[in-house]
Amino acid sequence: MAAEKPWRDVIDADALEKNWVTRVDVGPRRLAIYDTPSGIYASLALCNHGGADLCDGYFDGHVIECPLHQGAFDVRDGKPVSAPATRNMRVFQARVHNGKVQLRL
Numbered sequence: 001m002a003a004e005k006p007w008r009d010v011i012d013a014d015a016l017e018k019n020w021v022t023r024v025d026v027g028p029r030r031l032a033i034y035d036t037p038s039g040i041y042a043s044l045a046l047c048n049h050g051g052a053d054l055c056d057g058y059f060d061g062h063v064i065e066c067p068l069h070q071g072a073f074d075v076r077d078g079k080p081v082s083a084p085a086t087r088n089m090r091v092f093q094a095r096v097h098n099g100k101v102q103l104r105l
């Protein structure tokens with residue numbers, strides 16, 4: 001079994017938009033960090049349908065709606081919940097530790 005990736009600090013937890021999505025660039029990767037009532041979640045920021053930036057979309061609870069064609073994904077597991085999105089988006093394990101949002105990238 002492959003070793004688990006280490007946790008990596010990506011942003012101060014205080015810097016997240018409450019109950020919304022925040023864009024964070026980590027190296028060449030553009031990520032979307034979601035603050036929700038049940039915790040912090042993270043995904044790649046670019047929609048896997050047509051490459052739009054999900055951080056410019058509409059976020060409601062646990063669902064991010066893409067700004068370009070209104071496809072939508074559940075940020076908890078990446079599953080598509082509304083067409084034209086049909087493929088899981090790439091999500092990452094996330095947590096808050098010592099005031100920092102950490103991801104396994």
Ligand code: FES
Pocket residue numbers: 047048049050051052066067068069070071072084085
């Ligand atoms: S680019 Fe996101 S649904 Fe088309």
